[in-house]
Amino acid sequence: MTTTTPTAPPTGVTPGPRKSASTAARESLSGRWASAAAIVIAVLWTLPTFGLFVSSFRPESEVKTNGWWNVVTDPQFTLDSYRQVISGADIDLATYLINSFVITIPSVLIPISLAVMAAYAFAWIPFRGRDTLFVAVFALQIVPIQVTMIPLLRLYVDPPFNLMPLSGNDAPGGGFYTVWLSHTIFALPLAIFLLHNFMREIPGELIESARVDGAGHVQIFSRIMLPLMTPAIAAFGIFQFLWVWNDLLVALVFAGGNPSVSPLTVRLAALAGQRGEDWHLLSAGAFVSLVIPLIVFLSLQRYFVRGLLAGSVKG
Amino acid sequence: MTSTDKLIQMSIAVVLFFAVMGTILLLTTKLRSRSGERVQAAAFIAPSLLLIAVGLLYPAARTVYQSFFGSAYEPIVGGDGENFVGLDNYRQIFTSNDLLQVLQNTAVWVVLTPLLATGIGLVYAVLIDRSRFEKSAKALIFLPMAISLVGASIIWKFVYDYKASEQAQLGVLNGLLKAAGFDTYRFLLTEPWNTLFLIVIIVWVQAGFAMTILSAAIKAIPDDIVEAARLDGVNGLKLFRYITVPSIRPSLIVVLTTISITTLKVFDIVRTATGGQFGTSVLAYEFYVQSFRSFNFGLGAALATLIFVLVTPIVVYNIRQMRRLEAR
Numbered sequence: 001m002t003t004t005t006p007t008a009p010p011t012g013v014t015p016g017p018r019k020s021a022s023t024a025a026r027e028s029l030s031g032r033w034a035s036a037a038a039i040v041i042a043v044l045w046t047l048p049t050f051g052l053f054v055s056s057f058r059p060e061s062e063v064k065t066n067g068w069w070n071v072v073t074d075p076q077f078t079l080d081s082y083r084q085v086i087s088g089a090d091i092d093l094a095t096y097l098i099n100s101f102v103i104t105i106p107s108v109l110i111p112i113s114l115a116v117m118a119a120y121a122f123a124w125i126p127f128r129g130r131d132t133l134f135v136a137v138f139a140l141q142i143v144p145i146q147v148t149m150i151p152l153l154r155l156y157v158d159p160p161f162n163l164m165p166l167s168g169n170d171a172p173g174g175g176f177y178t179v180w181l182s183h184t185i186f187a188l189p190l191a192i193f194l195l196h197n198f199m200r201e202i203p204g205e206l207i208e209s210a211r212v213d214g215a216g217h218v219q220i221f222s223r224i225m226l227p228l229m230t231p232a233i234a235a236f237g238i239f240q241f242l243w244v245w246n247d248l249l250v251a252l253v254f255a256g257g258n259p260s261v262s263p264l265t266v267r268l269a270a271l272a273g274q275r276g277e278d279w280h281l282l283s284a285g286a287f288v289s290l291v292i293p294l295i296v297f298l299s300l301q302r303y304f305v306r307g308l309l310a311g312s313v314k315g
Numbered sequence: 316m317t318s319t320d321k322l323i324q325m326s327i328a329v330v331l332f333f334a335v336m337g338t339i340l341l342l343t344t345k346l347r348s349r350s351g352e353r354v355q356a357a358a359f360i361a362p363s364l365l366l367i368a369v370g371l372l373y374p375a376a377r378t379v380y381q382s383f384f385g386s387a388y389e390p391i392v393g394g395d396g397e398n399f400v401g402l403d404n405y406r407q408i409f410t411s412n413d414l415l416q417v418l419q420n421t422a423v424w425v426v427l428t429p430l431l432a433t434g435i436g437l438v439y440a441v442l443i444d445r446s447r448f449e450k451s452a453k454a455l456i457f458l459p460m461a462i463s464l465v466g467a468s469i470i471w472k473f474v475y476d477y478k479a480s481e482q483a484q485l486g487v488l489n490g491l492l493k494a495a496g497f498d499t500y501r502f503l504l505t506e507p508w509n510t511l512f513l514i515v516i517i518v519w520v521q522a523g524f525a526m527t528i529l530s531a532a533i534k535a536i537p538d539d540i541v542e543a544a545r546l547d548g549v550n551g552l553k554l555f556r557y558i559t560v561p562s563i564r565p566s567l568i569v570v571l572t573t574i575s576i577t578t579l580k581v582f583d584i585v586r587t588a589t590g591g592q593f594g595t596s597v598l599a600y601e602f603y604v605q606s607f608r609s610f611n612f613g614l615g616a617a618l619a620t621l622i623f624v625l626v627t628p629i630v631v632y633n634i635r636q637m638r639r640l641e642a643r
Contacts, residue, residue, distance in 0.1 A: 034442050035442075035446075037438070037442055038439060038442040038443050038446075038452065041435065041438075041439050041442075041456070042452060042455045042456065045455055045456050045458075045459070045519065045522070046455050047487065048470045048471055048473070048474045048487075048519070049458070049459075049462075049470055051470075051473060051474065051487055052469070052470050052473050055473070063485075064485075065483060066483045066485070067483065067484050067485055067486075067487070067490045068485075068487075069487070069490065095318065098318045098321060098322070099321065101322075101325075102321045102322060102324070102325045105325060105329070106325060106328050106329050106332070109329055109332075110329075110332050113332070113333070113336060114336075114362050114363045114366070115363065117336070117359045117360070117362070117363070118359060118360045118362075118363040118364075120359055121355075121356045121359035121360045122360070125352060125355060125356040125359065126352075127352065127353050127356045130356075133360075133364075137363075137364070137367060140367060140371050140372065141630065141634075142623075142626060142627050142630040142631070143371050143375050143623065144579075144580050144619070144622050144623055144626055145580075146580065146599060146602050146603075146618075146619040146622055146623075147374065147375045147378045147379075147619045147620065147622070147623045148370065148371055148374035148375055148378065149374070149606070149619075150374075150377075150378060150381070150388075150606055150612060150615065150616065151373065151374035151377035151378060151381075152370055152374045154388070155369070155374075174316045174320070174321065174324055176321070176324060176325070176328070177328070180328060181366075181370070182370070184366060185366050185367065185369075185370030185371060186370075186371075188363050188366060188367055188371075189367065189371070192363060216344055216345075216355075217343075217352070217355050217359075218340050218341075218343060218344040218355070219344070221340075221359075222340075242460075242461060245463070246462070246463030246464065246465075246466075247463075248463070248464065248465055248582075248583045248586070249582060249583070249603070252603075252607070253607065260316050260321075265463050265465045265466075265583075268463075268465050268466065268469065269465045269583075269586065269587050272465070272468070272469050272472065272587050273587075273590065276472070279473060279476075279485060282469050282473070283469075283473070285469075286466045286469045286470065289463060289465075289466055290461075290462055290463075290466055293461045293462070293463070294458070294461050294462075296461075297458075297460075297461035298454075298461075301454070301457075305527055305531075308524065308527050308528060309527075309528065309531055
């Protein structure tokens with residue numbers, strides 16, 4: 001990179017956007033090498049998924065005897081693998097797909113609702129000890145979920161004060177409550193912190209004038225705050241959705257290997273262990289589990305990026 | 316339970332939740348006085364605080380306590396303390412060969428993953444910045460973030476698939492090795508390099524996160540700084556080294572620390588790809604095995620506490636950096 005040839009702007013683009021630091025770096029690294037490097041990274045990142053995707057549509061006999069790149073010379077496609085993993089009695093991903101939905105929806109709605117309320121109080125209702133309490137909640141982000149698991153499981157199985165056990169054969173809700181509650185608990189500190197940050201950005205005059213007009217906190221919360229908070233709620237919601245849908249640890253520990261409560265990830269991990277050579281099934285199974293988060297992700301990408309930039313990354 | 320039952324249970328839970336919360340809010344609507352405000356604050360905050368206290372605070376303290384006891388679960392009240400072992404669980408972690416290997420692997424994970432993911436994310440962000448295909452180019456690197464780590468592990472196990480050299484290959488990498496005339500390689504079985512091939516999986520997932528944050532930071536560098544540097548004849552790699560990198564330093568630190576925190580807690584990849592065999596286990600996976608397979612509650616608690624201790628300074632540092640980033 002000793003000489004840099006000033007390249008003429010491509011015809012048709014007269015002024016062009018102003019150059020940023022990286023544009024400048026990229027151009028002087030000579031455009032061709034930069035594009036080549038970018039393409040290499042992009043291919044490396046896409047190829048693994050693509051290979052599995054192709055394999056999920058190939059017949060079993062083909063998947064097991066030759067590499068997926070042979071589709072170029074010998075294209076054969078079938079939906080047999082999908083049929084087998086979704087409705088085949090031995091794998092039955094359809095049931096686990098429903099479990100994943102049943103686990104995920106309350107595990108997103110409940111913590112967000114609780115967190116919005118708590119965040120509102122922390123931001124706009126003055127009371128003694130508020131800041132200390134907020135810092136305490138915020139500081140609990142450092143607790144890794146591993147540290148909480150066994151005592152929490154004990155509480156579910158054998159709660160004090162003669163409360164109803166939430167896990168076991170005659171648990172309420174068929175045992176889903178333990179999973180819902182755990183996801184809710186683990187989401188709260190981060191959710192409260194983030195939503196509080198968003199809420200503080202809303203101008204105080206808005207709240208003040210509403211107070212003067214005689215509105216109580218409940219009205220301000222439901223009529224003013226909730227509508228204004230929709231983008232923030234969406235940003236955290238998509239995070240929590242992906243986190244819960246893709247979670248393995250919480251499901252393994254709190255669903256306790258009970259197949260009627262276990263989500264897709266648990267079934268898929270078991271499948272990878274038991275039938276590690278059945279690539280036609282693994283590939284189709286993996287894609288069944290990918291479809292939903294991928295759709296959510298692609299359609300709400302805007303909010304996802306906003307959430308990332310605001311710091312919603314679960315430690 | 317049939318699927319319909321499950322969906323009904325789910326609806327009951329959600330409706331119940333909103334009904335309870337709605338009632339609490341309605342009951343406090345009428346309060347206007349000073350003390351009324353206190354009641355309202357309590358109504359808004361108490362449910363969250365209760366859950367956090369019972370579900371995070373108490374269990375965390377309980378686990379730390381348990382880490383000084385043997386494999387039986389020690390009741391706090393009424394236990395005669397016979398099971399008390401002091402620091403033995405920790406001594407075991409730092410002396411037994413198996414666990415030392417786990418610690419060593421964890422160290423390799425925590426050092427390499429942030430560096431590789433951030434490095435690749437940064438280079439890619441710079442390369443595609445303001446190019447014509449920026450949006451779709453980003454989406455490609457970004458997509459693995461939507462995939463579960465179980466799914467990602469399966470995707471990469473297929474890439475690493477091993478068949479003896481004379482057989483037809485299913486995995487891309489061994490296919491390439493064979494085509495180039497080399498012997499095929501057991502990527503996930505050959506110690507100690509298999510750990511590196513597992514790390515590739517998490518780098519693959521995390522690079523998108525690094526790229527997103529760093530790309531936003533790069534776009535925020537003021538144009539006049541860049542212009543001034545260019546007028547001074549700073550170009551190419553020098554511009555990258557002396558202008559771009561220093562300008563996004565706070566974001567770089569946040570990305571590095573965030574990824575190392577995530578890495579320290581990841582257990583899905585090891586569990587799905589190798590099951591912790593062939594010398595690949597890491598701290599978070601060993602915690603799972605000791606606690607839920609071997610029922611070594613004391614050792615499991617000590618491993619969890621160790622994760623806690625290791626994560627804490629990084630999180631504190633990370634949050635401080637994030638604060639500084641926001642203050643700018």
